[in-house]
Amino acid sequence: MSHALWYASRATGLVCLLLLSASVVLGLLGAGRFSTASWPRFVVGALHRNVSLLIVVFLAVHISTAIIDPYAGIGWISAVVPFSSSYHPLWIGLGAVAFDLLLALIVTSLLRTRLSLRLWRAVHWTAYACWPAALVHGIGIGGTDRTQPWVLALDLVAVGSVLVALGFRLVASHPDTAARGTQAATTAGSKAGTRAGTSWRS
């Protein structure tokens, strides 16, 4: 029984990592305004949302099986309070960090239309902390899995796809951003120089 729980936790953990990586990739594609004829913007957006929600399901199994399994002796509280577990506190703690951040990301996104855009955006930036935390948690707690070739392959796929998507996001540009960018610079300049006599839109 204990073995089944342990395997379930490992398996769902890997699935969560893959799903989270997919979510990050889709988020980066959306931010970079990626779209083709078969992948219009709203599809990329909806996939990002649905994949993210799917993570919660697998995460629930991953966390509960790890806690129910008596071998490691992890308490429920350690799932949300980072570094409070006696079993591998660092790796479990990182998992808790990733879980906390994911909860915040999901709750704020579900309530997006009722929150200020700035608040939603600030929380969403923590996705850049959530994903690495989950990745390192997985590698750190992996133990023997660290040497399994197929696990390593999955990790590489996850990291590789996120890096490629990040590259796309950084390179992508749009006339709207370019046009507003110059304005923001001028505003900052004029805010500083209003009393000094510099003209507003030089």
Place this chain on the structure above:
Amino acid sequence: MTTATGPGRRTLSEPAPWLLRVDPILCRAHGLCAELVPEVVDLDEWGYAKIHGQVAPLVLAEARAAVAACPTLALRLVRGEPGR
């Protein structure tokens, strides 16, 4: 509410129509709205949202989806003036 006036039959009171409004400062030409509810939203030649007409009850759900999907929350669904 309007009452039946003039030649031809009219409903006694027409409900207030739903309207989509775009905040032109927030709109960044992402274009998801035009994909989701093209019955109401078009894109101008530079990619910015252009509203044409009211939100028919049939596409109200799509309009709500567009409001939620907009990356910059530039869309709002409001009620217009009742009757006409």
Place this chain on the structure above:
Amino acid sequence: MAVMSRRGPAPVAAPAPPSGNWRLLSGWAGSGRRETYREHLERFGALPLAAYGGGAGRQRLVDAVTASGLRGRGGAGFPTGRKLAAVASSRGRAVVVGNGCEGEPSSRKDRILAEYAPHLVVEGALVAAHATGAGEVYLCMHHGAPAAAVLAEAAAAHQTRVKVGVVEVPGGFVSSEESALVNYLTRQDGRPTSKPPRVFESGVGGRPTFVGNFESLANLALIARFGPAWFQSLGTVDSPGTALITVDGAVRQPGVVEVPYGMPLAQVLGAAGGPTGQLQALLVGGYAGHWVPAGAGAAPLSHAGLAAVGAAVGVGSVIALPSAACGVVETALVLRYLAGESAKQCGPCMFGLPAIAADFAALATGAAAGDAQVVQRLRRRLGEIDGRGACAHPDGAVRLADSAMRTFEADVRQHLAGRPCAYSGQLPRLPLLQPGNGVLVAR
């Protein structure tokens, strides 16, 4: 503002109201210069705010302004009484903002008013403050305006509990827009904001704000003294009172004149010395206004009268374009200027205005010769851009381009056929601000 008492003994009897066309500028017309505060009081009498004391009194004041039919002089022509009532009935402590920024290069009336009748401007702001229950007044002018110092000194002379400050606002065409001004006063960001909410509900610091053009305020100061009936003794039914008009271009004495609404455009030109030669068109209402053919000289200068010829009062300027000039070129240059003045917040404005400016430039230079699509494309774009900004800036450019296409239709056809008129190579006639250094380019 510190309360200073520098007034002399109050006049014994209330003076008679101004009787001729000179009202706002009657002080200058009478003395040939700016009058002192004492002279101002001798001419107009004391501001009788005590007569409008209490809640009922405030309501009477608002009603008097509404009854007078005063319409805003900043360009929109919105009934001032209604604006005052809207601010007075909104929740929160009101704020009064006087708008003397005058971003329009073609208009000089607000600067003239601040220079030669500053006390009327200050008093008008105090009337608005009294009517709305405001405790603060911000009188705004563009940074570096010489008249700002005159206004500040004048404000110091008035005995009032209301805080009156003169604020210098960064220059630029759109910074004088109502919400942009309020945005600057609230968070030092002089860019227009989206509506709703409108500033009368949520303006400076989120409080209900009355924004009145300097000329509107000056009229308030006179209405409070002499009443709505006197105010309506000049002007028309839909446009009562007088207007300060900046007359420029091919006229003998370009400058600011005060004329009653309803005066035919040709007569307004006459008040500035008359045309220097044959005219082909008039630019009415500013750079964001309308071109009308010179033959429309009989049209009365009023909201209804100008609407009938496809124009509007706007900021109250009339520029005369002589026959020896090219309207297409002038329009192309103004459109390029307007495109550069976009606050770059809304797509249709920041991309649309340069696009129509480029189309018009192609027409003007003859680069569009033989291109049958350019007029169609221009018309389509004008329809797409109109009304789709957070402020009315793109609408102004659309108005200008649209009225130019109609007024200079024959010229446009010539340019399209590759035969631009003889004058299209000359220096432009309309004064333009060179972006970046505030210097007028060519007159």
